[in-house]
Every structure is written in C-alpha cells, then in structure tokens.
Amino acid sequence: MKNFLNCFLLSGVFLLISCKKESNDTNRISFEGTWRIVLFTDHGNDETNDFSGYLFSFGNNGVLEASKSGRAKTGTWSYEGDEFNIDLGEKTDSNKPLGELTDDWELISQTSTEIKLKDDNDSSAEFLTFKKN
Secondary structure, three states: OHHHHHHHHHHHHHHHHHOOOOOOOOOOOOOOOOEEEEEEEEOOEEOHHHHOOOEEEEOOOOEEEEEEOOEEEEEEEEEEOOEEEEEOOOOOHHHOOHHHHOEEEEEEEEOOOEEEEEEOOHHHOOEEEEEEO
16 A cells, blocks of 8 residues: 555656646747748738838847847846747837837747737737747
C-alpha cells in the first residue's frame, strides 16, 4: 500500500510539472533584423498604410528604432510573458504615426517571422502585426 501511495504521489508531481504553463520570453522570439508593420487597425479602421516604408529594429538593450527614408526615431520596447510594451513618444498629431504604437500590447501569437499583438485595452480595438523582412 505504501509503494502504491508513493507511486501515486510521484505521478501527481510529474503531472503538475508537465502541465506548467510555458512562459513567453525573449529567448523564444528572435528580434534580430528589421521588421515592418503589415497590419495596424484602430477601432476597426485600417491604418496600415500610415506605416508604409518604416522599418523597425528591436535592440537587445530595449531600444527600438523606427526608420524611414534615412530618418530615425528612437524609443523603447520590452517583452515579458504575454505583455509587449512599445514607447515611441506621445500620441500627438506631431508624432503621428509612430506615437500610435506607444502602448501596452498583449501578445496574440508569434513565429520567427511574425508578431501579432492587440491593445491590452479591449475597448480601443487596436491590432498590430509585425512581419520580419
């Protein structure tokens, strides 16, 4: 009976370990290279064309660079768990369109060539997809 109980408890421990939720971390996604925006919607309005020609580089040190036609804007980014944060400055008319990306985002899915995000505030209905060049 004691051996049965030990086997039962040990099986339970292995089951709990194997069911542990796998966390997303920066080691699972390679941010090397340049990325472009292939989808940006705000309240159902497709504003993807506002980002035409922009290339984005995610530095390992949390620096985000957005460049277009030889001009660059530097901001920050972070990623932990399912939370993706982008800061490219204020959401003002003078900082459009890059300021529109400044937000806390939730990771929907990722592959080595695509990152799909949604605004963490569901009422904004913002979606953002980066595609690797």
